[in-house]
Amino acid sequence: MRKLAAFALIALIAMSLATVSAMADDTAFSDLGNPVNYNCCSGWTVGGQNSVVGLVRDANQFTSLTSGQVTQIDVGLGWVTGENAATISLWTSVNNLPGTMLGTWGISNQPNFGSTSDILATILVGPGISLTAGDAYFLVVEGASTTWDAWNMNTQGVNGLLLQDSGNGWNSFNGETLGAFDVLTSPGGGGVPEPASLMLLGSGLLGLAGKLRRKR
Secondary structure: OHHHHHHHHHHHHHHHHHHHHOOOOEEEEEOOOOOOOOOOOOEEEEEOOOOOOOOEEEEEEEEOOOOEEEEEEEEOEEEEEOOOEEEEEEEEEEOOEEEEEEEEEEEEOOOEOOOOOOOOEEEEOOOOOEEOOOOEEEEEEEEOOOOEEEEEEOOOOOEEEEEEEOOOOEEEEEEEEOEOEEEEEOHHHOOOOOHHHHHHHHHHHHHHHHHHHHOO
16 A cells, blocks of 8 residues: 555656646747748848938737737847847727737847858847737837838738838838748746645645644
């Protein structure tokens, strides 16, 4: 009986840990290849207010495949000249235009445009930004003051709504090749259990261990 009780406890612990470790991020949207690839040498112009090309902001619309909290955003973005810095932001979509900004993040030190087809700007998103499956959103890319970047196009044949703003509001272009990016969410809005949840899990296993010991 002693061996059987010990085996049951070990099996239960293993199953619990496997459940925790299996909670990988879901893909809300991706037009990146597998393995990651995008068009090294074709992209949408991104320019800061004082850049060589003048102000050009780009927005790509996507529909979320999952519901949950956003955990990560990856973008294929190449640097041309000027300051090597840009801003990525996530917006709701209202009448096919950016509505409410959900979050914004700064990135820098992008690879030279045309030099690579697999290096991504990765943004780790903290808690509090959620997507709903079936709803449309916009990912917006804009350069720092003197930045001239290019948002690399995807190579997966994914087309959609591209918006560009040169200072006079958004201009819409339907059926265009979208920039390369993905948006990841936690599974079902849950993700890896918080420390308090893990503590409860551990307490439950310890309690079971005590019962098994008493039955020996």
